[in-house]
Amino acid sequence: MVVVMRPDATCAQTAQIISRIEGWGYRIHLSEGEERTIIGIVGNGRPLDRGQIERMAGVERTVPILRPFKLASRDFHPQDTAIRVGNVTIGGPNLVVIAGPCSVESREQLLETAWAVREAGAHMLRGGAFKPRSSPYSFQGLGEEGLRILAAAREATGLPVVTEVMEPDLVPLVASYADVLQIGARNMQNYALLRAVGESRQPVLLKRGMMATIEELLMAAEYILSQGNDQVILCERGIRSFETYTRNTLDVSAVPLLKQLSHLPVVADPSHATGKWELIEPVSRAAVAAGADGLLIEVHPRPQEALSDGAQSLKPARFTAMMQGLRPITQVLGRSL
């Protein structure tokens, strides 16, 4: 960390800060410029609280130098992490497509969708049993009945299942049915939940919060990793911006940036990012071209009857066409689908 002193800071103030910080076991590099004195702090491994130092007399501000994430960083773990779920490997040479409806609505709806997406080449099945809805009056999901339907669909089609878990207490229940536990965007900083999935040994698909920086996403991953669960898949699903023509703004640069900063696999969710089915195909191609290891795509046999997010769901025929369009792109990128 670097401490920038106020222009009117006294020598006594600077000396006092240095002695305090050295007292905590850090080494100091002092640099006195014409306009500002700067104190460089050389770490002893333990994190420093910026707020604490910024409150000392004479300090203008502090500037962090090291990234605050460790276990999630590529510096710490240079080779790619690949995560195996059933027969599928996320983060390896193959692009992984996870498809299915926003919500599990019925056995018929889910099985019809599951067969259709498998037919089209999807590798995993997604579907919500517990749904985070901004209104208490909206459909909240089928709950455990939804989980049972998901398990039945896996049984029938062989596709591993991804589903969201919203409460720490429900982690064991959801984990007993699902192959991958999804943390939704609204829960990215629900630390009790992050710890609970960190204690489970199931792979976790961690969605970036719509207000979260890349650093905060990696810190959320760090919570899970620090509990001993090293199977975390990062998901870029669009951030909130001032633009209103799309539901969110897919931060496509985050895909290569996350791959640079971290060893964890990165998938993208064009359905939530755009909120518009017409944009899913071009935005999926973009995410793959940017280096995504996988895609999350909402597919519903009859979107106009969906109980949630119909506007961003593809019909199976359109999904099939999209998969066909993706194949040659993945190929020229040296991957396969």
Place this chain on the structure above:
Amino acid sequence: MVVVMRPDATCAQTAQIISRIEGWGYRIHLSEGEERTIIGIVGNGRPLDRGQIERMAGVERTVPILRPFKLASRDFHPQDTAIRVGNVTIGGPNLVVIAGPCSVESREQLLETAWAVREAGAHMLRGGAFKPRSSPYSFQGLGEEGLRILAAAREATGLPVVTEVMEPDLVPLVASYADVLQIGARNMQNYALLRAVGESRQPVLLKRGMMATIEELLMAAEYILSQGNDQVILCERGIRSFETYTRNTLDVSAVPLLKQLSHLPVVADPSHATGKWELIEPVSRAAVAAGADGLLIEVHPRPQEALSDGAQSLKPARFTAMMQGLRPITQVLGRSL
């Protein structure tokens, strides 16, 4: 809701949509302009899923007309809601100041602060026992020991206590010690938690998420209200913007807007909004002048030794001066402090 058809929509498509929506029990008003056909839907009380309609053939987009919140709205409940906590009333004629440290660190620290803020005129004591921290390596709070210290400080000073609860399971425990349950910004859309505090009968201080719209804040309040708990205090604590000189951007217009849209009391948190102790005093005055019913202020006897957020904590002397400065302003606004 209003449905805007595409310019190339056919009469058959329009007819089909009308028949479907009428089949759900809604009335229809059709308006055929030169460039667009518009279908007005007159409600039957049940909410409609926009995504479902937007996926019907010929539809360009939908526009909601009614606000999605009911119990939280002033239309539904025209008179102000005032919430009584011990001897204190939030949302009445008096401005309520809730002060204390970011985290409870020790019995000594909390008692020292509690006496100091009471002396300066604060009405309630705040302090975190369970802390949401973006890093798993940061101080996470004293937990139940912190709750016990808070209760001891109330015992000693008579100040009611506000503290954050982060997990649904911990609601009964925290409620057994605290007078007001705080929902933090990161948990504003943690629906399980909202339901849990809705089921408790304790007043709830609900912080706006840092990237939540005013409508989403009121929908979060709706979750709590719809469980039968009508004691919700809304808190504007700054939203995330592109500006980096302050920690967040206090949306001061949200204060009068929330008072207009809702009957619930509104408080502001200048400490988190600015992240800088030098700005707390002017921004507190601004929030009060805009009509806030109360303030949340971080006070720490020795901010440079605080275990969290020292940079945004006032020392007791400064807090006392701030309270003195606020008094004449509240007076000319027709309130008292």
Place this chain on the structure above:
Amino acid sequence: MVVVMRPDATCAQTAQIISRIEGWGYRIHLSEGEERTIIGIVGNGRPLDRGQIERMAGVERTVPILRPFKLASRDFHPQDTAIRVGNVTIGGPNLVVIAGPCSVESREQLLETAWAVREAGAHMLRGGAFKPRSSPYSFQGLGEEGLRILAAAREATGLPVVTEVMEPDLVPLVASYADVLQIGARNMQNYALLRAVGESRQPVLLKRGMMATIEELLMAAEYILSQGNDQVILCERGIRSFETYTRNTLDVSAVPLLKQLSHLPVVADPSHATGKWELIEPVSRAAVAAGADGLLIEVHPRPQEALSDGAQSLKPARFTAMMQGLRPITQVLGRSL
């Protein structure tokens, strides 16, 4: 436009609004719901001022139905617009790559770069002679001398030239040297400048403002088109968000969305969007996969000596490698490079 009345609006207020709007030559559709009365206004071609109506007694708010852009919209002009610049066509089947340094620094630097990017397959040369710099103390460009150097580079290499114009008065001068006039992001709503380039008959490359919505970008294009210049190229160059790891956030969804809403060609600028040379290649691939008609890429022979934006400039060798990587992708997308 739709006018939503307040819940407490009186019949007299509604009648008064209707009579006023009908007096302006519009037709009215009235829809009285249980909670709100809604007035639909059917256009007579002339735009209505929302603020004027929102100020009438009894009105809660207004909702626009039609997009405010006409000449830029695909409804108005269904087929793609292709723009010819010398031998190059932007908006046709071929992907167009515009490359060159941020600033023209010297004849040697520009010619070296021009030959290198031509060698690598670029179709046009970019370079700034007049530079918008946030500091008055930074290098402001070579001015007319820079324009002369650009013209010399075109002479030598045959590459058409794109350069920014920052003042209405300078449009004739810049147009006398350049093939395409660039409007920078900071000037997207400089209406005097938009009118000036609209009056010239040169093609215009219009960059999206870093906090401009897609609708505002199309309205800026409308300014140029409404002056009779129909050769406008839209450019997505990243919007401002809360994320700080990248310079801006490339809104990749804007590419297909602009192609849907408008007939104008769309190019992307990954250099400014990311601010980091390591991200240019993956983000360029993403933009192309999303359907961009072209790319703007900063290339500098010695970025560490560049007078501006070295961090986001590619060296020629890296640019050549990037072009080779793009070729198979454009091919599988049915275009050529």
Place this chain on the structure above:
Amino acid sequence: MVVVMRPDATCAQTAQIISRIEGWGYRIHLSEGEERTIIGIVGNGRPLDRGQIERMAGVERTVPILRPFKLASRDFHPQDTAIRVGNVTIGGPNLVVIAGPCSVESREQLLETAWAVREAGAHMLRGGAFKPRSSPYSFQGLGEEGLRILAAAREATGLPVVTEVMEPDLVPLVASYADVLQIGARNMQNYALLRAVGESRQPVLLKRGMMATIEELLMAAEYILSQGNDQVILCERGIRSFETYTRNTLDVSAVPLLKQLSHLPVVADPSHATGKWELIEPVSRAAVAAGADGLLIEVHPRPQEALSDGAQSLKPARFTAMMQGLRPITQVLGRSL
């Protein structure tokens, strides 16, 4: 500036950077930590280009230490700047209220408004003759005829006049009629215009761009100051955020922050910030309580007939009431109105 090296940077790379930077006449402080090497650069007065250094081999990123503005900073000019316009002083002990219609529409409208706001206690008159409108089809202002009407209103009422100038060429014309030249939010980074008003000797009211950081606003002021015009009034008029219930988000913390960082007077514009007349009064009170030196308020005798921005205009009676409400607040803050 501080240069952070990559974890894998070699000693040779570090040595090369040091030698290059020392070659430019800077002094170096080297700090080798366990995880990162950091190079502190001690200035020689000339600004460094971060991009250039970030492109050198082995560099991870750079961190600026000094604020880039000088003439605008309080470090450089510790005492407050007060600007005299006719009998009015902005930045002194008195709060200055600048009121009037969004656009000058006619002699009658402007004179009626001017007398009304003078009566209510306003100190200056505002009104647009040249209007920046996002649509080329909207009313663009009366141009020079509007300027003549403004001058006539000053003649009649004695109120100094503030009006916007949108083009460098028009600065002499506008300056010949107006007392204060306004730079609109969309033109905050129109550098040719900033230079042109910098060369005039008229006071300038500089509005913060809706996408501009506080640092960028101060850099725009620096452009004007560096041309020798030291009469710059800063104006906070709301920034763009994701919130849509208000037109913009007034960044109330910017008021005290700008007063801290700079010696220039700061005014606030609650009309544009909120876009809603009902919010102007509480938000005006907030801005004043936060320390603003003045307010810009839109007043129109018949807002429902205004040619622009009727929704955010106060009627004279409401404006009068607002002024009465502000008086006791300014008094308790030790100022007068």
